[in-house]
Amino acid sequence: MKQNVYDNDAFFKQYEELREEQKGQNANDLIEIPNFRKLVPDVQNKSILDLGCGYGESDKFYKEKGAKYVLGTDISEKMIEKANEENKIEGVEFKVIAMEDISSMDKKFDIIISSLAFHYLKDYDKLIKDCYELLNDGGYLVFSQEHPLVTSIKYTEHVPKGHMVVDDKYFGIFSDYNRPRRENKRMVWWRYNKIS
Ligand SMILES: C[S@@+](CC[C@H](N)C(=O)[O-])C[C@H]1O[C@@H](n2cnc3c(N)ncnc32)[C@H](O)[C@@H]1O
Incomplete structure (x- = not known):
């Protein structure tokens, strides 16, 4: 069964507070984001799929870095709503899609990214296989998950x-x-x- 804890009002509010807390000086800003971005290969003219995109800040970032197209997906409607409000620019799209359902997508991508979302899924092996199917040859999957x-x-x-x-x-x-x-x-x- 899929979980969608971020659409719970109280949880979402707490998450927003956590992200704002010591903005620029918290573990996400100081450790996760810079280290993750170091692992992402050259995005010039590449198509990117972001799984569990949250607010979609990275999707805007990679588009501005030269990516051709970025699709941010998330199970949470609240997250996608916020992503559309704050980070939607030309060439970036956001859609409500659970990671459990990505095999139904009909596009392929050069790079799949996912920051701190894979640990929410039960069937890791299926997720990795689905990512493989969605990648063009020579493509990359870059992900992190919670320690x-x-x-x-x-x-x-x-x-x-x-x-x-x-x-x-x-x-x-x-x-x-x-x-x-x-x-x-x-x-x-x-x-x-x-x-x-
Ligand atoms: C810790 S947040 C990370 C958000 C974003 N990747 C970032 O780094 O700012 C985890 C995200 O994973 C999403 N998520 C959790 N389970 C999911 C699932 N089964 N399918 C898609 N997204 C999921 C949540 O809704 C949430 O937006």
Whole structure:
């Protein structure tokens, strides 16, 4: 079954706050975005598919960097609405499409990107196969997904915030690190080149 937590009003509001919090100085701006962009090959004249595009900031970025066409897709209508409001420019489109359904798409792409969204899917193998089918020969899949540490914090009655501060040092309680769960699968950045 597909999940779509970002269309929950409270969750979406919290996500917006998180993205705004210390804008330019948070982990997304300082670590995820610059490192991800280093892995993306030359986009000049390329067609790009972004899976789980969120606000679509990267899609506008790659179009302005010279991509021919960028399609941002997301399961969340709220995300696509915001992407259309904030980042739609000529040559960039946004569509509500779940990653589970991309095999029904009739276009192929030179580059598929996905930043911090693959961990929401249960069937990783199918997703990778679907991406392969959607790539032109020699194309690239570049994706990242959440590190297990992010979701492994244990909240207990004695440590309700999941961490303690002792002598100005931060101690996280990561006891759930080995608990198997859907989002706890793989490490952070990957780049695959499709060789036919
Ligand atoms: C952490 S956000 C990342 C957004 C964007 N890639 C970015 O880096 O700013 C995760 C995104 O994945 C989307 N998502 C989650 N499950 C999805 C699914 N099954 N199909 C498509 N998008 C999904 C969410 O709606 C959300 O926009």
